[in-house]
Amino acid sequence: MGVQGLLPFVSSASTEVSLEDYRGQTLACDASVWLHRGAISCARELAEGEPAVGFLRFPLRMIALLKRHGVRPLIVFDGGAMPMKARVDAARAADRESAKARGEFNKTVKITAAMTQQLIERLRQDGVEFVVAPFEADSQLAFLVQHGHAAAALTEDSDLLAYRCPSVLFKLSESGHARRITFAGLQHAQDSKGQLLFDGAWEGEWAAWEGGLFVAMCIMAGCDYLPSVPGVGVATAHKALRAGRTVERALAKLHSKRSGPPAPVAAEAYLLRALGL
DNA sequence: ATCGAGTGGATAT
């Protein structure tokens, strides 16, 4: 899921880059999207339990693409299931079941531990480095970049920005080009009218976003771990935080303007605890 | 304007 609507919201902060820009460097690669895309090529076989290895082709091709540009791939796999993500996991399992009933095999694709293990065996043979994250790959990718083990993360997941990953590459194409968003670059993100989103409204505004408001915005707009607040997306969360300048005042503002059923209390409690407030 | 639910898509020839 990621943070719904976040990438379009901050797209002005993205720049076109080439893998050539990372020649001689390491990129931490999100294995899950590559595996899913690969699995589509043999979705029916996988759905019917037939032996299949075709799903390996796409990830191996992407690794070859990186190597061709002199980039060292560090493949990051999802590890254990996150207890807090059980709600989303259950919803996806139900979606897969109904898709199977309708014969839409593309939507039944589930990456199993056995499939992950097959790719890992190939990586071992090929001498490609990899790590298995304790839980989701998202936070592991951010960690690797934050600590200098990789120059950037290569993924499709907007959650990497919520995890404050310093540099993220999205939408890699066969030509070796991608869109890069750096966390620091968010300071210059603009709205459609050219106005800065996270700086310039008051003295030191960017420092406040960098120091926690941006993460709070992502959580308020909805994450996989909590039921989202109805009617609040990225834009509304951004406006409330900008007007309130603190999470507490932003939440109070949203409460006061709220119509309809009361907002879930649990989400707010978790948010405040997550932010240490 | 903004949200969110629904739909379609990612492969490969």
Place this chain on the structure above:
DNA sequence: TCCACTCGAT
């Protein structure tokens, strides 16, 4: 594992 797009509701 995710995203982009459309469209009705608010």
